[in-house]
Amino acid sequence: MSTAPFVTLVQDTLQEVEALLARQADGYHPDLQAALHHLLAAGGKRIRPTVALLMGRLLGAPHRRLVILAAALEMLHTATLVHDDLIDGALLRRGMPTLNAQWSPAATVLTGDFLFARAALLATNTESLHVMRLFTQALAVIVDGEIRQLFEGGAYTTAAQYEHRIYAKTASMFELATAAAATLAGAAPDFPTYEQARRYGYHIGMAFQIVDDILDYQGDSRQVGKPVGNDLRNGLVTLPALIYMQHQGQQDPDLQAVLQNGGLFDAQRVERLVTRIRESGALQAAAQAARQHIDAALQALQALPPGPERDALAALAHYVVDRDF
Amino acid sequence: MSTAPFVTLVQDTLQEVEALLARQADGYHPDLQAALHHLLAAGGKRIRPTVALLMGRLLGAPHRRLVILAAALEMLHTATLVHDDLIDGALLRRGMPTLNAQWSPAATVLTGDFLFARAALLATNTESLHVMRLFTQALAVIVDGEIRQLFEGGAYTTAAQYEHRIYAKTASMFELATAAAATLAGAAPDFPTYEQARRYGYHIGMAFQIVDDILDYQGDSRQVGKPVGNDLRNGLVTLPALIYMQHQGQQDPDLQAVLQNGGLFDAQRVERLVTRIRESGALQAAAQAARQHIDAALQALQALPPGPERDALAALAHYVVDRDF
Numbered sequence: 007m008s009t010a011p012f013v014t015l016v017q018d019t020l021q022e023v024e025a026l027l028a029r030q031a032d033g034y035h036p037d038l039q040a041a042l043h044h045l046l047a048a049g050g051k052r053i054r055p056t057v058a059l060l061m062g063r064l065l066g067a068p069h070r071r072l073v074i075l076a077a078a079l080e081m082l083h084t085a086t087l088v089h090d091d092l093i094d095g096a097l098l099r100r101g102m103p104t105l106n107a108q109w110s111p112a113a114t115v116l117t118g119d120f121l122f123a124r125a126a127l128l129a130t131n132t133e134s135l136h137v138m139r140l141f142t143q144a145l146a147v148i149v150d151g152e153i154r155q156l157f158e159g160g161a162y163t164t165a166a167q168y169e170h171r172i173y174a175k176t177a178s179m180f181e182l183a184t185a186a187a188a189t190l191a192g193a194a195p196d197f198p199t200y201e202q203a204r205r206y207g208y209h210i211g212m213a214f215q216i217v218d219d220i221l222d223y224q225g226d227s228r229q230v231g232k233p234v235g236n237d238l239r240n241g242l243v244t245l246p247a248l249i250y251m252q253h254q255g256q257q258d259p260d261l262q263a264v265l266q267n268g269g270l271f272d273a274q275r276v277e278r279l280v281t282r283i284r285e286s287g288a289l290q291a292a293a294q295a296a297r298q299h300i301d302a303a304l305q306a307l308q309a310l311p312p313g314p315e316r317d318a319l320a321a322l323a324h325y326v327v328d329r330d331f
Numbered sequence: 332m333s334t335a336p337f338v339t340l341v342q343d344t345l346q347e348v349e350a351l352l353a354r355q356a357d358g359y360h361p362d363l364q365a366a367l368h369h370l371l372a373a374g375g376k377r378i379r380p381t382v383a384l385l386m387g388r389l390l391g392a393p394h395r396r397l398v399i400l401a402a403a404l405e406m407l408h409t410a411t412l413v414h415d416d417l418i419d420g421a422l423l424r425r426g427m428p429t430l431n432a433q434w435s436p437a438a439t440v441l442t443g444d445f446l447f448a449r450a451a452l453l454a455t456n457t458e459s460l461h462v463m464r465l466f467t468q469a470l471a472v473i474v475d476g477e478i479r480q481l482f483e484g485g486a487y488t489t490a491a492q493y494e495h496r497i498y499a500k501t502a503s504m505f506e507l508a509t510a511a512a513a514t515l516a517g518a519a520p521d522f523p524t525y526e527q528a529r530r531y532g533y534h535i536g537m538a539f540q541i542v543d544d545i546l547d548y549q550g551d552s553r554q555v556g557k558p559v560g561n562d563l564r565n566g567l568v569t570l571p572a573l574i575y576m577q578h579q580g581q582q583d584p585d586l587q588a589v590l591q592n593g594g595l596f597d598a599q600r601v602e603r604l605v606t607r608i609r610e611s612g613a614l615q616a617a618a619q620a621a622r623q624h625i626d627a628a629l630q631a632l633q634a635l636p637p638g639p640e641r642d643a644l645a646a647l648a649h650y651v652v653d654r655d656f
Contacts, residue, residue, distance in 0.1 A: 034471070034475045034478075035475055035478050035479050035482065037478065037482055038475065038478055089440055089441070089444060092437075092440065093436075093437040093440060093441070110481075111418075111436065112417075112418040112481055113478065113481055113482070115414055115417065115418060115440055115443075116414070116418070116474055116477050116478045116481065117478070118440075118444075119414060119443075119447070119470075119474045119477075120471060120474040120475065120478065122444070122447055122470075123467055123470035123471040123474055124467075124471060126451055126463075126466075126467040126470065127464070127467035127468065127471060129467075130460060130463045130464045130467050131464075133460060135455060135458060135460060135463075138451075138455045138460075138463055139452070139455045139456075141451075142448055142449075142451040142452035142454075142455050143452065145444075145447075145448035145451065146359070146445065146448040146449060146452060149441055149444045149445040149448055150359045150360055150363065150445065152441050152444075153359075153360050153362070153363055153438065153441045153442070153445065154360050156435075156437055156438060156441065157360065157362055157438070
């Protein structure tokens, strides 16, 4: 992704974000510093900071505060991943050992807490109460979503529950990225600019998670440590399974087993179910749903000022759905 | 404590704080609401909100924002307790089951995260960026302190390490309470009023934790579930043991065992060591250190405007050290 056209525009600024992130444990316990650097090195594509930087630049947000916002977003994202991996017992993320694979649960909980604290401090340093409020609201939505998933499992998921879940899990933070960037550019929540920026973030976030959920059925080699059908194995009913269920899959005994037991241990049954869902055309239908979100994101973009940043945001929207199919 | 003279002044306002706290999970998952209400019912004396309310009223902070600040403080305190109890594996706190005694670790981690998010949102609702910054800095200090305690244990604690630890664990939040209250009253960090308010909070917080550490050697019946010598058992060297160590205790084989093994399993050896530390006069010396902090707190108070709130804050300072000896 480092060579993607939409990154080029903000490549230098992303270096500033990176440097700011790397300093966030300075003066704290050496093991915290080591943990932060491990997490940042293992970190992904910085797509949230990229979105925030492009939107902020498009709308004219001041450079320094925008860099801080971008760092705050990545730090919040990293903090939620640390607690997520602990809860899921995941040992690898993007092919690198997770914190909880190397540390005790206690140290992992506290490191996540520390990263939350630093994310909040960075958000405060944007010097905008509204940005701060967006951050804390997003955090409450994210955590509430995780709690729902934990307590309700994936069983008997409705389309509305799925939408709410992927909003909480992913879209809320993309929405935060673009709404906060608009805020730093001086747009109040009742400005049309603010609303279109927010909508762009919301829709690419929804599409991003739908595509992630499709990839779980496709065996993407880049998602190391995540075998195909991982969600079904863990009882998580995502859009492909939902679409399959609404059509021919209602009587599928393997899907019924997933729903009734909150997961499926038998690898052969998982594989069989994945194959049937793939052959049902559910992945194409799910991809279509993702594309509708991208269309809505592009429509929102059209209402924003033209410029290279807008073109880059449009390219980024296409990338979100086209990265693997 | 509900009849203590320093509470009377703010009793009605504390009811408003309580009502605001109870609403913080409204609209979220029912189990989150139940958890919040359990935690609030099990909650303690609301000493942090009381301190903030008294200081804010003394300095003329606006009522509504002060109520929000007080709720934010109690919510932050509650959030840290939830993760603390999980890390310590504590099953009881103040005689009530802890969240982790009833819930899975995953649910407990997430509930703590949710409470952090709500604390941050309440802090944001004080509409003061400086209050927000104080909050996030305090949170980073608290978590860093817990991480240090986890990684370094209590072994080979120096007086400076002990001071840093109790500042992080307890005094930082009292300091936050009074500095934030002064901020809402319009005092900037370079105002003498701000500095004296901060000092008062810092010193009663330090005294509060020293007294807590002394109580661990006295077997306070109110600290249900915490037997005498709990800290030594867990390898935590607090002020009484530090003072004992600096005098006759250097060669004490039981204390050496605590230091070398990061704790002591043998109940008889713990009891023997507790008795020797008590008989050494270390508890009196530690109480003297607590009283010095109270004197400093009272001195800071003298620089603040007179009034019933100042008298109440003075009474509260005395209460902190005199509650049990």
